[in-house]
Amino acid sequence: MTALEARKAVFEKNSNYITKEIYNHFQIKIQEAVSLGRCCCVVKVPTTNSFLIVDVLNLLKSEGFYCHIIPPYCEVYTVTDFCEIEVEW
Known part of the structure; x- marks a missing residue:
């Protein structure tokens, strides 16, 4: 077993439904960008x-992606705020 396989196994075991959905959302966006040649x-x-x-993000980084948060330009944050994360490969 590789370190990446071990991390994925732990992620699958310890993650809840929301975390897995967030991961899948990232994977879909990555696949869309790859299909466009980005x-x-x-x-x-x-x-x-x-x-x-x-x-x-820790799992994506262990898979070889470079991730960084693009800071939002807000003075006050609310529950409905979003942040943007750039993922490079």
């Missing part, structure tokens, strides 16, 4: 799931 994509996610997003 080397990166920007994924918009709600800020209310910040702890879950960190788990997903």
Whole structure:
């Protein structure tokens, strides 16, 4: 078993439904960008799931993706805010 396979197995075991949906959302956006011949994509996610997003970003990074958060330009944050994450490969 490789380190990546081990991380994925732990992710599958410890993740809840929402975390898996966020991961799938990232994968769909990545596949769409690849089909268009791009080397990166920007994924918009709600800020209310910040702890879950960190788990997903850690898995994506272990898969070889470069991820960084594009800081929002808001003075006050609300529950309905979104953040954008750029994923490069």
